[in-house]
Amino acid sequence: DGGITQSPKYLFRKEGQNVTLSCEQNLNHDAMYWYRQDPGQGLRLIYYSQIVNDFQKGDIAEGYSVSREKKESFPLTVTSAQKNPTAFYLCASARAEIDYEQYFGPGTRLTVT
Amino acid sequence: SQQGEEDPQALSIQEGENATMNCSYKTSINNLQWYRQNSGRGLVHLILIRSNEREKHSGRLRVTLDTSKKSSSLLITASRAADTASYFCATWSLVSSGSARQLTFGSGTQLTVLP
Numbered sequence: 501d502g503g504i505t506q507s508p509k510y511l512f513r514k515e516g517q518n519v520t521l522s523c524e525q526n527l528n529h530d531a532m533y534w535y536r537q538d539p540g541q542g543l544r545l546i547y548y549s550q551i552v553n554d555f556q557k558g559d560i561a562e563g564y565s566v567s568r569e570k571k572e573s574f575p576l577t578v579t580s581a582q583k584n585p586t587a588f589y590l591c592a593s594a595r596a597e598i599d600y601e602q603y604f605g606p607g608t609r610l611t612v613t
Numbered sequence: 614s615q616q617g618e619e620d621p622q623a624l625s626i627q628e629g630e631n632a633t634m635n636c637s638y639k640t641s642i643n644n645l646q647w648y649r650q651n652s653g654r655g656l657v658h659l660i661l662i663r664s665n666e667r668e669k670h671s672g673r674l675r676v677t678l679d680t681s682k683k684s685s686s687l688l689i690t691a692s693r694a695a696d697t698a699s700y701f702c703a704t705w706s707l708v709s710s711g712s713a714r715q716l717t718f719g720s721g722t723q724l725t726v727l728p
Contacts, residue, residue, distance in 0.1 A: 504655075533715075542701060542718040543656075558715060590655055594716075601646055602716055604655035 503527040506591050506605035513585075513612050521576045521608045523591035529603070530596035532574035536560060537588045537607075546589075549574055550596065578610065585612045619702055619722040627727050632689040634722040636702030637682075643705060645678055645685050650699045650721070659687075659700075694728045 503526040513519045525532065531550045535543040545558030549568040563582025568574055574593075578585045588609050592602040620635045638645065644663045648656040662669045662678045662685065669676045675688040689696055699721040706717045 506655075540720070540723075542720040545715050545717075548715065588653075592656075601658040601661055602656075604648075604657070606655045607653070609653070 504591060504593055504603055504605035506589075506608050508608060509606065511608055511610045513610070515612055516580045517612075518580060519578050519585075519610065519612075521578070521589055521591075521610070523574045523576065523605055524572055525574075525591075525593045525603070525605075526572060527593055527603060528571070529593035530571065531594045532568070533592040533594070533602065534558075534564070534566065534574070534576045535590040535592065537590060543590060546576065578612075585610060619700070619719045621722060622720070623723045623725070625725040625727065626692055628692060628694055630692055632692050632696070632724055632726070634687045634700050634724070636685045636687070636719060638685075638702070638704050639683065640704075640706055642680070645676075646703045646716070647674075647676060647685075647687050648701045648703060648718070650701065652698070656701065689724075692724075692726045694726050696726045697724060699723050 505524050507522045533548045534546040537543050544560050546564050547558055547566040549555035552571050555566050555568050563579055565577045588607050590607045591605040594600050594602045618637050626632050644661050646661045647659045649659050650656045660671050660676050662676045673690045678685045701718045701721045703716050703718045705714045
């Protein structure tokens with residue numbers, strides 16, 4: 501899992517509540533990413549950030565929000581507007597140059613009931 | 614959108630056998646990457662093959678790339694029970710909502726190596 505940490509590993513929330521997932525990296529990477537993974541599926545991009553104070557929507561950004569105030573940190577908030585938030589969330593980072601490999605955190609499994 | 618698609622979806626073999634997984638993609642690429650994911654864990658980068666390479670080795674891993682067929686294969690030789698995991702191919706493609714590029718993953722091959 502390299503130098504990326506995600507917390508918590510498991511998270512349980514009631515429907516209608518916002519929840520924030522933490523992602524921290526000490527790899528000095530400029531780019532950071534949030535993915536969602538559903539059972540038996542690949543990864544889908546939620547948000548990405550290529551530099552501090554800048555971030556862009558991925559393929560499935562609706563119902564999510566992010567911030568990038570520090571290079572090391574890229575927290576993801578799952579809002580009550582996300583219709584189906586229960587999933588496995590993965591954070592990744594990469595060097596600024598495109599086409600390099602990404603380094604992943606261990607993931608957070610979010611269950612909303 | 615799924616840029617890469619792995620085949621088969623699931624593969625079960627005996628320890629010591631070789632495992633071959635295939636990946637097809639749609640658009641032109643600069644490189645193709647393979648990742649491994651143990652159950653409930655993050656992904657780990659295995660190997661990257663550039664578009665001008667046809668074959669690459671790393672330990673027991675052998676990756677081939679055929680850009681004319683837009684396909685790649687991952688071969689794991691002399692498999693071990695510890696190789697049990699999901700394997701994903703990934704390629705860079707344009708983000709649908711902007712002009713930046715994203716790493717797009719297929720849905721993966723679930724490999725089970727029986728002891």
